[in-house]
Amino acid sequence: MENYLLSCDLLIRNCTAILPDFQLAEDVAIAVKGGTILAIGPDTDLGNRYHPKETIRASGKLAMPGMYDCHTHTVQQLLKGGTVDEPPIIWRRILVPYESRMTPDDRYHAARLYCLQALRAGITMFADAGSMDMSGTVQAAVETGIRAAIARVGRDMDPELPASMCDKTPEQSVEAMEDLYRSCHGMADGRIHIWFSLSSPMSSSPQLVEGVAQAARAHATGIHIHLGEHPAEVQTCLARWGLRPPEFLDKYGALGPNVIAAHCIQITDFDIRLMAERRLNVIHCPTANLPTQGVPKLLAERAAGLNIALGNDGATSAKQDLFEQVRLLKYVAQATFGTPVFEPTVLPLAEAFDMMTVNGARALGVSDRLGSLAPGKAADIVLLHTDHVNYLPTRNLLHTLPMVASSQDVSDVMIGGEMVLQNDQFVKIDEEAVLWEGKRQMEAMLNRT
Numbered sequence: 001m002e003n004y005l006l007s008c009d010l011l012i013r014n015c016t017a018i019l020p021d022f023q024l025a026e027d028v029a030i031a032v033k034g035g036t037i038l039a040i041g042p043d044t045d046l047g048n049r050y051h052p053k054e055t056i057r058a059s060g061k062l063a064m065p066g067m068y069d070c071h072t073h074t075v076q077q078l079l080k081g082g083t084v085d086e087p088p089i090i091w092r093r094i095l096v097p098y099e100s101r102m103t104p105d106d107r108y109h110a111a112r113l114y115c116l117q118a119l120r121a122g123i124t125m126f127a128d129a130g131s132m133d134m135s136g137t138v139q140a141a142v143e144t145g146i147r148a149a150i151a152r153v154g155r156d157m158d159p160e161l162p163a164s165m166c167d168k169t170p171e172q173s174v175e176a177m178e179d180l181y182r183s184c185h186g187m188a189d190g191r192i193h194i195w196f197s198l199s200s201p202m203s204s205s206p207q208l209v210e211g212v213a214q215a216a217r218a219h220a221t222g223i224h225i226h227l228g229e230h231p232a233e234v235q236t237c238l239a240r241w242g243l244r245p246p247e248f249l250d251k252y253g254a255l256g257p258n259v260i261a262a263h264c265i266q267i268t269d270f271d272i273r274l275m276a277e278r279r280l281n282v283i284h285c286p287t288a289n290l291p292t293q294g295v296p297k298l299l300a301e302r303a304a305g306l307n308i309a310l311g312n313d314g315a316t317s318a319k320q321d322l323f324e325q326v327r328l329l330k331y332v333a334q335a336t337f338g339t340p341v342f343e344p345t346v347l348p349l350a351e352a353f354d355m356m357t358v359n360g361a362r363a364l365g366v367s368d369r370l371g372s373l374a375p376g377k378a379a380d381i382v383l384l385h386t387d388h389v390n391y392l393p394t395r396n397l398l399h400t401l402p403m404v405a406s407s408q409d410v411s412d413v414m415i416g417g418e419m420v421l422q423n424d425q426f427v428k429i430d431e432e433a434v435l436w437e438g439k440r441q442m443e444a445m446l447n448r449t
């Protein structure tokens with residue numbers, strides 16, 4: 001009998017699963033081999049057909065694709081609780097003094113804490129907008145098993161910044177990004193992607209924008225930018241170049257489908273039209289946007305057909321939890337754009353789910369292999385505990401999940417077929433050591449300044 005069975009590395013059994021197009025399948029099994037999903041189907045069927053090396057019993061759990069945190073700053077983990085209730089712009093008053101004094105060790109420990117927090121929240125890939133030295137973030141991502149799109153920051157035009165945070169010439173900035181690309185792109189079996197970056201249209205010369213656009217094109221990789229974040233950014237661009245920020249970036253070739261633009265708050269309907277024409281990816285970070293920037297123009301962006309994904313932004317004031325971000329976005333967009341015109345669904349649940357998953361994979365250029373649970377896709381799978389009162393009983397789990405789910409429900413995380421978190425325990429990471437060493441590093445940093 002055994003000879004007729006198909007072999008696989010792992011069989012996840014008796015779970016409920018969210019399949020592409022927001023379809024729910026109950027009592028299914030998922031067969032994984034060589035890091036790839038082989039099959040998803042009725043448990044009795046796959047249970048009879050496959051002979052796995054390892055079986056994971058998952059009754060009472062929900063399987064969903066890994067989530068994508070498309071805008072964060074891993075270095076900010078040692079500043080938790082440091083920016084709440086502070087008036088804008090916190091960048092210059094708080095973040096610059098903090099970041100400019102960081103040592104390579106500080107950055108590594110901060111990035112390791114981020115990876116731990118992200119994995120616990122079911123995030124299987126993140127995009128870091130970058131600081132001047134990203135070696136610690138690369139090392140942390142390699143060690144913890146997470147996927148990452150990491151950029152060394154691009155910035156050449158901000159005379160008020162300390163020399164340690166701004167390059168002197170555009171060439172110097174592009175060269176530093178190229179160096180990181182050459183040394184780290186494709187590391188850890190392709191888990192590490194190196195991107196290019198423009199910190200802000202305010203701190204980029206036209207030569208830097210052009211250089212970054214060309215280099216990213218030459219390497220077929222992406223560009224991570226902040227866009228439409230503050231009124232000061234728009235004022236500066238209009239005063240310097242007579243152009244709004246998206247027009248300025250577009251003039252020098254840096255708006256395209258390989259670009260993720262964080263925030264996009266200070267934008268007009270004409271900006272949205274231009275961004276949609278260039279097939280830019282918009283990344284909203286509601287917990288960062290709402291206190292200091294404004295409400296994302298969600299309805300107009302959706303109407304224009306933009307790909308919209310989510311980011312947690314730095315951990316200084318927010319939990320790294322995309323369920324929380326998407327819920328906040330749904331409520332605030334509804335109140336702002338839906339309620340006044342009697343439109344009940346400014347952000348439908350299926351679209352909200354896509355923003356956490358497949359839209360994120362699309363934004364990060366990996367949706368051919370990632371972003372959904374389907375045969376042939378890489379096995380980046382998250383399991384959630386759903387057998388408790390927040391979910392049960394439910395008349396429609398697909399409607400209940402996005403409204404009640406939390407990072408605390410995540411019990412298992414698999415990336416490329418490897419278990420990273422299993423039954424609430426990290427498999428390869430010493431969680432206590434990461435936390436304790438991170439705390440010690442934060443204290444050392446406080447004593448230094």
Ligand SMILES: [Zn+2]
Nearest residue numbers: 129226262313
């Ligand atoms: Zn940011």
